[in-house]
Amino acid sequence: xxxxxDKPTCPANCREDHAGRYVPISKIKPVDLYRDETVRALVxxxxxxxxxxxxxxxxxxxxxxxxxxxxxxxxxxxxxxxASKGNLSLRSYxxxxxxxxxxxxxxxxxxxxxxxxxxxxxxxxxxxxxKTDENxxxxxLNAFQVSKEGKIDIRRVLELRSYKIEHPKWKKAMxxxxxxxxxxSSKAYIRFYEYxxxxxxxxxxxxxxxxx
Numbered sequence: 124x125x126x127x128x129d130k131p132t133c134p135a136n137c138r139e140d141h142a143g144r145y146v147p148i149s150k151i152k153p154v155d156l157y158r159d160e161t162v163r164a165l166v167x168x169x170x171x172x173x174x175x176x177x178x179x180x181x182x183x184x185x186x187x188x189x190x191x192x193x194x195x196x197x198x199x200x201x202x203x204x205x206a207s208k209g210n211l212s213l214r215s216y217x218x219x220x221x222x223x224x225x226x227x228x229x230x231x232x233x234x235x236x237x238x239x240x241x242x243x244x245x246x247x248x249x250x251x252x253x254k255t256d257e258n259x260x261x262x263x264l265n266a267f268q269v270s271k272e273g274k275i276d277i278r279r280v281l282e283l284r285s286y287k288i289e290h291p292k293w294k295k296a297m298x299x300x301x302x303x304x305x306x307x308s309s310k311a312y313i314r315f316y317e318y319x320x321x322x323x324x325x326x327x328x329x330x331x332x333x334x335x
Contacts, residue, residue, distance in 0.1 A: 219318040228309045235303035242296035
């Protein structure tokens with residue numbers, strides 16, 4: 124296998140094609156050369172814009188952390204590291220501009236979820252002679268339905284905890300669901316808003332080029 128560093132440099136009068144061959148520029152159609160230059164120029168600018176956004180995100184987070192630290196000192200509280208680690212909203216004095224910090228967490232269930240499902244099944248077995256709510260049965264079946272990717276819908280499982288059922292095994296199953304939930308990643312999102320006089324609403328200032 125040839126390393127990238129061992130690969131010969133493309134001659135100045137050639138362009139490398141998709142198969143890794145060096146083709147003389149004189150043999151390439153003008154429109155193909157123009158397409159190549161257009162794509163390369165746009166990708167370069169896109170990467171520059173990406174780096175600018177990353178730098179802005181870092182600067183915004185540092186600015187927010189600094190403000191929170193200053194605000195906390197008003198109450199005699201010493202700023203902790205990563206001050207903006209919680210969900211919060213900051214508004215301008217006139218209320219027309221706003222910065223929101225939201226924490227997005229990715230959850231997974233561990234093996235304790237199997238214990239929860241077993242306990243719920245035992246509940247249904249005990250309730251077989253009673254009139255069990257059919258909607259509850261459907262909710263449980265849907266909650267533990269495995270997708271094609273082999274995943275369980277976390278939202279549906281957690282919704283089971285909203286049912287006010289006092290049966291000891293059900294309550295124990297809900298405790299098992301809570302215990303089985305593990306945060307595997309956490310990411311902070313910073314969003315910016317400004318009041319629009321025409322719509323009379325706070326509108327999101329999108330930094331996603333596809334949404335513009």
